[in-house]
Amino acid sequence: MKVLANDGISKSGIKALEKGGFEVITTKVAQEQVANFINTHDVKVLLVRSATKVRKDIIDACPGLKIIGRGGVGMDNIDVAYAREKGLHVINTPASSSESVAELVFAHLFTGVRFLHDANRNMPLEGDTNFDGLKKAYANGIELRGKTLGIIGFGRIGQAVAKMALGLGMKVIAADKYVNEAVIRVDFYNGQFINVEIVTESLEDVIKHSDFITLHVPAQDGYVLDKEEFQLMKENVGIVNCARGGVINEVALIEALDNEKVLFAGLDVFENEPNPEIQILMHPKISLTPHIGAATLEAQDRIGTELAEQIISLLKNN
Numbered sequence: 001m002k003v004l005a006n007d008g009i010s011k012s013g014i015k016a017l018e019k020g021g022f023e024v025i026t027t028k029v030a031q032e033q034v035a036n037f038i039n040t041h042d043v044k045v046l047l048v049r050s051a052t053k054v055r056k057d058i059i060d061a062c063p064g065l066k067i068i069g070r071g072g073v074g075m076d077n078i079d080v081a082y083a084r085e086k087g088l089h090v091i092n093t094p095a096s097s098s099e100s101v102a103e104l105v106f107a108h109l110f111t112g113v114r115f116l117h118d119a120n121r122n123m124p125l126e127g128d129t130n131f132d133g134l135k136k137a138y139a140n141g142i143e144l145r146g147k148t149l150g151i152i153g154f155g156r157i158g159q160a161v162a163k164m165a166l167g168l169g170m171k172v173i174a175a176d177k178y179v180n181e182a183v184i185r186v187d188f189y190n191g192q193f194i195n196v197e198i199v200t201e202s203l204e205d206v207i208k209h210s211d212f213i214t215l216h217v218p219a220q221d222g223y224v225l226d227k228e229e230f231q232l233m234k235e236n237v238g239i240v241n242c243a244r245g246g247v248i249n250e251v252a253l254i255e256a257l258d259n260e261k262v263l264f265a266g267l268d269v270f271e272n273e274p275n276p277e278i279q280i281l282m283h284p285k286i287s288l289t290p291h292i293g294a295a296t297l298e299a300q301d302r303i304g305t306e307l308a309e310q311i312i313s314l315l316k317n318n
């Protein structure tokens with residue numbers, strides 16, 4: 001049986017699938033050719049990350065397809081309900097990348113409070129006499145320790161972020177439409193751990209009382225952070241979005257950065273992906289990454305293996 005991994009899959013995933021008797025094709029097929037490729041190669045399983053869109057047209061055109069697998073968390077690039085209605089299995093790997101996304105959040109937070117993104121662009125060339133002045137500008141960093149991190153969306157990834165924040169000595173507050181409380185286990189190198197109970201608060205309270213805000217919500221209609229929300233925030237707040245483009249109004253964000261309400265933003269996702277607006281790309285107070293929250297060896301290994309296990313159990317045991 002053939003599996004098309006159109007946005008790639010880890011070696012461990014390929015190995016596990018091959019061991020289970022599957023043939024894995026990793027050729028990148030252009031979006032408009034995907035349906036044709038599936039039919040001409042008799043592909044039974046289509047695996048994607050966020051790049052390939054699996055909409056009704058592909059689902060309708062490929063009656064032989066049995067499984068659509070999302071290597072990752074967000075399934076907004078797949079017409080999930082429609083596919084299931086048509087009898088397809090739709091699977092994802094919701095727990096495999098939480099730690100990696102959480103670490104990227106901190107990469108952006110540390111970058112923002114110490115201006116690394118801007119300093120990288122402005123290091124002096126030989127003979128540059130202006131650098132001493134610049135250096136002073138970069139000497140105004142702040143520490144994360146002791147500050148309040150507001151987590152909007154307190155599911156797996158939000159809770160992984162909370163764990164790291166507590167380990168750094170930050171105070172954590174969180175808001176979530178569905179989660180009322182969570183016990184966060186913070187582990188130490190010597191095997192000891194502490195449990196910290198966090199009871200979620202209203203979105204407004206989190207927005208008002210945070211020194212830094214990080215978003216961990218799915219794609220949705222409407223902005224979670226818009227002009228009104230920026231007005232409620234503390235002065236010099238830092239914002240991180242490693243969730244989905246479109247949950248922050250980027251025009252309102254740029255305005256808040258320019259009028260010094262917001263100190264910095266760290267963005268892994270954008271309203272206009274994969275090519276962010278030029279105002280976002282060039283902004284000196286924005287640290288940018290190209291949607292790489294789950295792009296670590298470890299996360300991709302777990303994702304590949306987990307997909308393989310699910311596929312084998314769905315197709316081999318039926």
Ligand SMILES: O=C(O)[C@H](O)COP(=O)(O)O
Binds near residue numbers: 049050051074292
């Ligand atoms: O939803 C996810 O899992 C992340 O956004 C990662 O997306 P990617 O697999 O395209 O990197």
